[in-house]
Amino acid sequence: MFELDIRSRKPIYEQLVERLKELIITEVLKIDEQLPSVRTLAQQLTINPNTIQKAYRELEIQGYIYSIKGKGSFVSSANDSQNTEKLHKVKNDLIKLLSEAMYLGVTAEELITIIEEIQASIGGGIEHDQN
DSSP states (O other): OOOOOTTSSSOHHHHHHHHHHHHHHTTSSOTTOBOOOHHHHHHHHTSOHHHHHHHHHHHHHTTSEEEETTTEEEEOOOOHHHHHHHHHHHHHHHHHHHHHHHHTTOOHHHHHHHHHHHHHHHTOSOOOOOO
8 A cells, every 4th residue: 555664753653644644635545435454554564553543543533534333444524614624724834834935935936836736636626717
């Protein structure tokens, strides 16, 4: 499924959370798709099952996945109230990062190009009519 950098300073569970979020956001993992079991993923990645469990718990808290007892973990659909709060936080973080980037010399045109590349890679955002 993916690889983790065991030499990174970032904890393995955080790397796992980020990678799974990326797969969900880019729709590699679809809504209601079952994630690998903790035991299976731990064997595939050769890491402690508790690390996988911690990552799954964090993803569930953040609303990216949900669990059904005895069945496993699944990709969650977007919940409006959670999304509104999460979107507000992401926008605030983005404003800080964009301000810093512009302060460091990144132009608005470069930022727009980056945004367009991201949009093309994930197929998200608003589609514009090209008339």
